[in-house]
Amino acid sequence: MKKLGNHASLGMRTLAVHGGQRPDELSGAISTPITATSSFSYGDFDSGARRFSGEEPGYMYSRFANPTVTAFEQRMAVLEDAEAAVACASGMAAISATLFALLKSGDEIIHVGVLYGGTEGVIRNLLPRYGITPVFAADVQALKSAFTPRTKMVFVETPANPVMAIVDLAEIARLSREAGAISVVDNTFATPYLTRPLEKGIDIVLHSATKYISGHGDATGGVVVGNRQWIDPIRTLCLKQFGGCLSPFEAALLTRGLKTLPLRVEASSNSAQKIAEYLSGHPAVSTVFYPGLKTHPGYDVARQQMKLFGGIMAVDLKGGIPAARHFLDKLTLVTQAVSLGDTDSLACHPATTTHSAVSAKIRLESGITDGLVRISIGIEDTEDLIADFQQALEGV
Ligand SMILES: Cc1ncc(COP(=O)(O)O)c(C=O)c1O
Known part of the structure; x- marks a missing residue:
């Protein structure tokens, strides 16, 4: 990884170009090479066993992790100032994985205001089939009285698709924390350049990377950022279990998009x-x-x-x-x-x-x-x- 000193002192344009970037170890290539492989050789029997048990770091299979995808994740984590990031096949893969990894039967999720239609569909129609109850709050005021002891998550989007409704993120973070709920923000419209929700106290930020992050309409992807405590279970569910991994070809396009x-x-x-x-x-x-x-x-x-x-x-x-x-x-x-x-x-x-x-x-x-x-x-x-x-x- 490039040594950039204290990230907090660098401007977003500098971070977008350099943050989380490292030249390729073998060739020195500055642009992230596309590692087009489904599996990785681990050398010998014992090394294979150690990698699969998690004792030894290293790539094994591109559904679990791939160097081009890792490079994109590291750059997104820097831009959102997050501990960790996981890249997914689309924005909806990122959203579904976040919901299903962190909620279980008996939980309630409060969704505040307007959301992208696909997200509304999963929350209102799919989650109830698995015993998770969606509760709608029109705005932050309504949210205050919507919490119950079963509330596990608060989900918002700002600006919200399509009427550009704005939700006060600091308030969402404060109220959610007081209620012991995880706060999740879809930051697709704002991008980390305009808003960094983690700085406002939000727990998890996700994006349809298909939009501004790609920026050229030539890639489909999603990404979730936050503390490892949240990102690790989302990674396991999204990639290993649902199989919704980002392709290295898409990851290279998204990484290029991030620079501008x-x-x-x-x-x-x-x-x-x-x-x-x-x-x-x-x-x-x-x-x-x-x-x-x-x-x-x-x-x-x-x-x-x-x-x-x-x-x-x-x-x-x-x-x-x-x-x-x-x-x-x-x-x-x-x-x-x-x-x-x-x-x-x-x-x-x-x-x-x-x-x-x-x-x-x-x-x-x-x-x-x-x-x-x-x-x-x-x-x-x-x-x-x-x-x-x-x-x-x-x-x-
Ligand atoms: C705000 C927002 N979130 C999520 C999505 C879903 O993203 P994707 O199409 O990459 O699955 C969209 C798609 O338009 C969106 O506008």
Whole structure:
């Protein structure tokens, strides 16, 4: 590992390039080599036995661990300032493994506010099949009265997909600790560049690395960071038992993406701020959900816990589904697609795509109306994006 002195004194751009990185021992290659192998020779009989019993360190089989994947995990741990990290095949693999590794039959999990549709699905529909009870709290205020002696975990997402709801992480950490519950944050939208939840006292942070961490829309992955106490059981479940390991090819792409994370997030956040201001003045738009707007209910908390306000926003168009269809179909520079956090700007209609599996009632309670369009701002020139939105809104 490179000697970087005290990590705490280094800026995030330096850490994104150098943190947790080491030149390849054999070749000296600076970029992490892709170790494309399923198994590793352990030499002799006794060494094999020692590795499998955990007495001797060393790689054995790529489902358990792989050097390219380890390199990505170490870099993520540095960026989130965590003791340990485990990489998984996708964001959903990371989320499912965290829930199933740390919860057992009889436990309760409180999920606060809006969550990504896939996460909602696992918490509301899958966990009850294994005797784990989901309890919904609309916000931090509601959370205070939702704890019971059976509460084991509190799960939040901030900013939350797709209406950019902001949850106060320091409060979540404090209340969870007082109640003896593990606090878990999906930090996909903020990235470690904008928010480091562990510094606020949160126990576990996870990401869909498919988004900003990859940043180029060319890899699928997930990662969970925190103390070993939590990461070790998640690693065993996710990799050894569920088999949801990250491929070394994806790990190399994610590691490369990390190097430019601060630059990309900064560019898209600055652009998003200007675009949100432009869209909020447009007559076809009823509301812009962006935490950098003073009208956003989460503005004050976001200012405290985020370095910038991020690159994602949602706009509610006055004309419902016909307006959303017209707007999305007329975009030329911005691509219609789910996912977010890419160099390319993307836009989608949550009610019929990302959140289509969520019931209409829950969708509306979460602010996912028929006219809502989610936009992920990429790193193109702001003026070009505004021109595209302007022409697409004509005639809405
Ligand atoms: C906030 C958030 N968490 C988790 C996920 C799931 O990640 P993945 O698609 O990598 O499984 C998504 C996907 O959109 C997301 O937006």
